[in-house]
Amino acid sequence: LITTTRGDQLNEWKQQFARVDGAPDITKLVDVVRHVKPNALFGLTGAGPSFDREVVEALCDGCPKPLIFPLSNPTCKAEITIEQAVEYSKGNLLFAAGSPFPNSEYEGKTVYASQCNNMLIFPGVGMGCHLSKATTITDAMMIQSAFTVANFVSAEDIKMGKLYPDLKFLRTIGKEITLAVWQKAHEEGVAVVPPPVNVRKAIEDAFYKPKYDTSPF
Numbered sequence: 028l029i030t031t032t033r034g035d036q037l038n039e040w041k042q043q044f045a046r047v048d049g050a051p052d053i054t055k056l057v058d059v060v061r062h063v064k065p066n067a068l069f070g071l072t073g074a075g076p077s078f079d080r081e082v083v084e085a086l087c088d089g090c091p092k093p094l095i096f097p098l099s100n101p102t103c104k105a106e107i108t109i110e111q112a113v114e115y116s117k118g119n120l121l122f123a124a125g126s127p128f129p130n131s132e133y134e135g136k137t138v139y140a141s142q143c144n145n146m147l148i149f150p151g152v153g154m155g156c157h158l159s160k161a162t163t164i165t166d167a168m169m170i171q172s173a174f175t176v177a178n179f180v181s182a183e184d185i186k187m188g189k190l191y192p193d194l195k196f197l198r199t200i201g202k203e204i205t206l207a208v209w210q211k212a213h214e215e216g217v218a219v220v221p222p223p224v225n226v227r228k229a230i231e232d233a234f235y236k237p238k239y240d241t242s243p244f
Contacts, residue, residue: 028046028050028051028052028053028054028059028062028063029041029044029045029046030045030046030047030050030051030052031045031046031047032052033052034052050062056077056078056082057079057081057082057085060082060085060086060089061085061088061089063089064088064089064090065086065089065090065093066089066090066093066094067093067094067095067096068082068083068086068093068094068095068096069094069096069098070096070097070098070099070105070106070107071098071099072099072104072106073099073100073104074099074104075097075099075104075105075106075107076105076106076107076108076111077106077107078095078097078106078107078111078112079107079115080111080114080115083095083107083111083112083115083116084115084116086116087115087116087117087119087120091119092119092120092121093116093119093120093121094120094121094122094123095107095112095116095120095121095122096122096123096124096143097112097124097125097126098123098124098125098143099125099126100125100126101126102126102127102128105124105125105126105128108128109122109124109128109129109130109131109138109140110131113131113132113133113138114133117133118133118134118136118138120138121188121190122138122139122140122141122188122190123140123141123142123143123190123191124140124141124142124143125142125143125144126142126144127140127142128140128142137187137188138188139187139188139189139190141189141190141191142191142194143190143191146197147176147191147192147197147200148169148172148173148176148204150197150201150204151172151175151200151201151202151203151204151205151207151208152164152168152169152172152204152208154201154204154205154208154230154233154234155168155204155205155206155207155208155209155212156208156212157233158205158209158220158229158230158233159208159209159212159213159217159218159219159220159221159222160218160219160220161208161212161217161218161219162217162219163217165211165212165215165217167211167214167215168207168208168211168212168215171207171208171211172204172207172208174207175200175203175204175207176191176192176200176204178203179192179196179199179200179203180192198234201234202227202230202231202234205230206222206226206227206230209222209226209230210222210226
């Protein structure tokens, strides 16, 4: 637990998250979960596995259906597998991982393994910046990209427990993010090249198409 009293010198980016409410200095993850009672657990260590049964059960004691996001790559470094998360939570969770996992089941109910990965955003951000010749990638451009991804998740998807769009939509998402980034870059005054009248055609023409000439020489 990050506090101002735990005895070390907090760097700048930790200081804004430090507890100043007299919270005890806790070092074990399971004790932090029991004390804080969070509704989400995000793994960003790159050193998994680290979310064991005791941690997940403590998480579920404080939240009936928590978010469990083991985001570390590769798969062998993920903080927990979907099978373990589903077993320990008795299927009461929303799951997304940085690595691909298959869907799982609990008592006949499918638990979806969404993939939370920068591959959903970065291609479109890169193409949008390339086409606009943006001089800066602003926070607003990244936020707009995130909203664009979210718009591909329907109410029905959320009802089923899917948190991110299927990867089969990756190219379509990339084109929409390219559009959003280009427009936002223009609005913020960092685009050297403004969006043309037929901006969607410009994006379509610029997108790489993996088609090869198979005719004999």
